[in-house]
Amino acid sequence: MIAPREEFKSWQSGVAGNGSGNGSGNGSSYGAVRSSEAKLVKKTDDSLGGDLLEVAMGPHHPSTHGVFRMDVVLDGETVVKLKPVFGYLHRNHEKIGETNSYLAAIPYTDRLDYICSMTNNWAYVHTVEKLTGLQPPERAEYIRVIVAELTRLVNHTCLIGFLVQDMGALGTPLMYAFRERENIIDLFESLSGSRMMFNYMRFGGLRCDLPPGWIEQAKRVVANYSRFLDDYEALLSGNEILLARSQGVGVLKKDLAISAGVTGPMLRASGVNYDLRKVDQYGIYNRFQFRIPLGEHGDVFDRYMIRVLEMREAVKILDQALAQIPEGPINDPKAKLRGLRPKPGEVYGRIESPKGELGFYLITDGSPNPYRFRIRPPSLINLTILEDMCLGQSVADAVIILGSVDIVLGEVDR
Amino acid sequence: MEITPSENNSVMDEALRSELSKQGVFTTSLQELYNWGRKNSLWPLQFGLACCAIEMIAASMARFDISRFGAEVFRPSPRQADLMIVAGTVTKKMAPQVVRLYNQMPEPKYVIAMGACAISGGPFKQGYNVLKGIDRFLPVDVHIPGCPPRPEALLDALMALQKKIEQQSLTGVTRPRHLTEDARSEFPIPEFGEHDLVPSKNPELWFPPTPMKKP
Numbered sequence: 001m002i003a004p005r006e007e008f009k010s011w012q013s014g015v016a017g018n019g020s021g022n023g024s025g026n027g028s029s030y031g032a033v034r035s036s037e038a039k040l041v042k043k044t045d046d047s048l049g050g051d052l053l054e055v056a057m058g059p060h061h062p063s064t065h066g067v068f069r070m071d072v073v074l075d076g077e078t079v080v081k082l083k084p085v086f087g088y089l090h091r092n093h094e095k096i097g098e099t100n101s102y103l104a105a106i107p108y109t110d111r112l113d114y115i116c117s118m119t120n121n122w123a124y125v126h127t128v129e130k131l132t133g134l135q136p137p138e139r140a141e142y143i144r145v146i147v148a149e150l151t152r153l154v155n156h157t158c159l160i161g162f163l164v165q166d167m168g169a170l171g172t173p174l175m176y177a178f179r180e181r182e183n184i185i186d187l188f189e190s191l192s193g194s195r196m197m198f199n200y201m202r203f204g205g206l207r208c209d210l211p212p213g214w215i216e217q218a219k220r221v222v223a224n225y226s227r228f229l230d231d232y233e234a235l236l237s238g239n240e241i242l243l244a245r246s247q248g249v250g251v252l253k254k255d256l257a258i259s260a261g262v263t264g265p266m267l268r269a270s271g272v273n274y275d276l277r278k279v280d281q282y283g284i285y286n287r288f289q290f291r292i293p294l295g296e297h298g299d300v301f302d303r304y305m306i307r308v309l310e311m312r313e314a315v316k317i318l319d320q321a322l323a324q325i326p327e328g329p330i331n332d333p334k335a336k337l338r339g340l341r342p343k344p345g346e347v348y349g350r351i352e353s354p355k356g357e358l359g360f361y362l363i364t365d366g367s368p369n370p371y372r373f374r375i376r377p378p379s380l381i382n383l384t385i386l387e388d389m390c391l392g393q394s395v396a397d398a399v400i401i402l403g404s405v406d407i408v409l410g411e412v413d414r
Numbered sequence: 415m416e417i418t419p420s421e422n423n424s425v426m427d428e429a430l431r432s433e434l435s436k437q438g439v440f441t442t443s444l445q446e447l448y449n450w451g452r453k454n455s456l457w458p459l460q461f462g463l464a465c466c467a468i469e470m471i472a473a474s475m476a477r478f479d480i481s482r483f484g485a486e487v488f489r490p491s492p493r494q495a496d497l498m499i500v501a502g503t504v505t506k507k508m509a510p511q512v513v514r515l516y517n518q519m520p521e522p523k524y525v526i527a528m529g530a531c532a533i534s535g536g537p538f539k540q541g542y543n544v545l546k547g548i549d550r551f552l553p554v555d556v557h558i559p560g561c562p563p564r565p566e567a568l569l570d571a572l573m574a575l576q577k578k579i580e581q582q583s584l585t586g587v588t589r590p591r592h593l594t595e596d597a598r599s600e601f602p603i604p605e606f607g608e609h610d611l612v613p614s615k616n617p618e619l620w621f622p623p624t625p626m627k628k629p
Contacts, residue, residue: 059511062460062490066467067508088508089464092541099540108537114465178475196465196562410464 008293008305052080055395059088063166063399066409070386070398077394082387086380089413097373102128102203102340105373110197112375113411115158118151118188119353121201126282127349127360131342134204134332141284142325143206146218147191148351149314149321150184153225155354155406156265156307156314157181157232163304163403164236167245173236180228183221190214203340204332215322222318229311237308246301250389250401253298260385264356264378266405269306270298276352283351287324288317303404341368355379355406377411445584452496452522453484453579456572459495459515460488464502466529466562473565483572492518497575499568500552503531503538504545506611510603513551517600521592524579526571527554530561537561550615551601 058069067088073081093112097105109124110117122144129136136144161177185195190211192198200207236242252262257270267274275292277285293309295302342364350359356378363372382405390398431441442450462470474480474488489495492515504512516525527548530536535546548554555578556571563571582590591597601619604611 059508060461060515067463088505088511089503090505090507090543091464091503091538092543096538096541111465111537114468174471175476178472179477182472182475182477195564196468 008309057395057398058085064402065162065407068402068407068409068412070402072390072395072398074395077396079390079393079395079398082390082398084383084386086413089409091410091414093414094373094375097375098370101338101368102342102370103337105370106201107197107199110199111410112377112414113353113355113358113379113408114196115408116151116155116354117196117198118147118200119351119358121198122148122283123349123351123353123358124360125201125203126351127347127362128203128340128342130349131345131347131362131364132203132340134335136205136332137329138284138326139209139328140205140330142321143210143330144201145283145285145288146318146321146325147188147200149317150187150218150221152314152354153311154181154184156311159403159406160232160236160304160307163300163400164242166400166403167242169241173232176228176232176235180225183224187214187218187221190217202331202335202337204335206330209330215325218318219322222315222322226312226315229308229315233308237305242304243301245397245400246304246404247299248297249300249393249397250404251297251299252385252389256385256388257298261381262356262385264352264354264382264406265303265306265310266356266382268292269295269302271296276350276357280350280352288320290314290317300400300404303406307406339368341366346372350376353378355408355411356382375411375414377414379405379407379409379411380414383407383412448584449580449582453576455487456483456485456497456524456575456579457487457489457495458485458497458499459492459519460490461498461515462501463504463508463512464531466501466532469562469565470499470501470528470568473568478565478569480569480572483569483576485572492516493520495519496522497524497526498552499526499528500532500548500554501528503536504548505543506545507543507606509545509548509551509611510606512548513601513603516552517603521599522590523592523599524555524575525552526556526558526568526575528558528568528571529563530559533557533559545611550620551604553619 053074055072055074056069057072058064059067064070069085069088071083071085072079091111093108096108100108106121106124109120112120128134157177157180161174164173165171188198188200189195191214192200192207252266252270254270254272257267258272262270263274271294273292273294276282277290278292290313293306293313295306344364344366346361346363348359348361350357352358357376358378359376361372361374361376362370365371386402386405389401393401426441426443434441462468472478474486480486485497492498496519498516498519500512516523525548527533531538531544532548535541535544538544539546549557556574558567558571560567582588584593591599601616602613604613
């Protein structure tokens, strides 16, 4: 029964075309009936009269990816109830955003989802640009796409490392992931001066231009990255332990995913073709040829595979963007950083961050700081359906289901 | 014979020791051997709180390789750990658990406060839910500034801690806490109260600098 899924074959390196670019993402037609679909919640009362066991996993637990608590009720090994407990990293982002000026909120967005600082920056400046009507120049848009897709590579590769570590592969895949991350972090560091908290984007542009030789270095990193992905997939995608642990585990149905507001790779693994890069076409994403990989089963393996395929598509976008990037200014001449006082109003801006739809909702009252600063974090909303995915699974599966949701607690608790 | 801790913390004459080592005779004392063993096998608690945890993981990966310093064995259980790296923002909801984890660690134990948040609250200091420094509740040995500190900074802090361990004497008034009979190794766990942690600090540990008075 255990076999790698054939349907993803056409997406992988060498076989894949350049992409249709129409956003259909017509990836697969499986039709295989899952053997484990019928595995539902077990009866909670057994004839031996055993008691249920309540376990608080977390906030200090090596598998919870930070300070997150799952209060699970177990019948033997089976999860019959799960309550997520948030708030151990509530750092008052929204309140601090309301007391600071618009510009001073940018460094705080770095610390929301601390693996993907660049996309957080972009989501926030995108919102303020929508509010003030600033338009970043061509070169700035290209640089934004490049750094956002590099961020996607960093996030997905680290996530897969952590996920596989939860399955028991201690060390090696995570070490490979961090080796590749260091190459990309070097690029970001030469760009912004920091390894993690980049603080790079500004309203209507960027803080500084690319340093000399950056494009060439980025091209080398991206070229090496596809080779790394081939290696990584050879190591993992056909691995029997990974297949046995992930196929049919943590199934998320399409209608539940839609009604719970799940976004990002989680939603696409359940087979819903929804990617803001295609739907909103913010920035200049309409200029690039790429496809949206879709899963069908919505289990942990699909979520793993969707992320691998998204990395391959991100490499395609990077190849195109690095080849096409023009010279020119990087800031809107009308842009004014300090003392920005937008007219009263409200705005919701969103982008496709590596984890899903990251949105900022600002209400302005004409003063130098926003009246309301609301963050719509993809991790938190993707986590709300954790119980639905974990019920009936074993507690060891709950760990990898949580890993496949891809949470970062800085963003969940804000 | 009473052993008195000297300036270089060695009971042996340095010139004699140097002369002996040239002859191929290596001498050591029990104290040096004990500290040498301890400082090269610091097992940290696998315990990440926020952003700094990613840099802590990066420090344990191939490029920075914390195992060069004998500290790569991240233990998930506090019972097996020697060193707590407080990597990230400690919120008021999390602070009781951090102190409890520290209490569960066996002596000798050390604390590194990694990053601006663990030192003072950092960029989130004005937040209502952020503890303004873990040294209000725990005795911190090494502070690492930065937001987040680079992995090299963590390695530097580890080396600073190793130097500190190296210089601890087994006897005398300067001996470390775990060799003192009546010293406490557990600290009271604060409660998550209505407005703040109760108590909001441990007065045995926390000595804030007194503000300078104008003449």
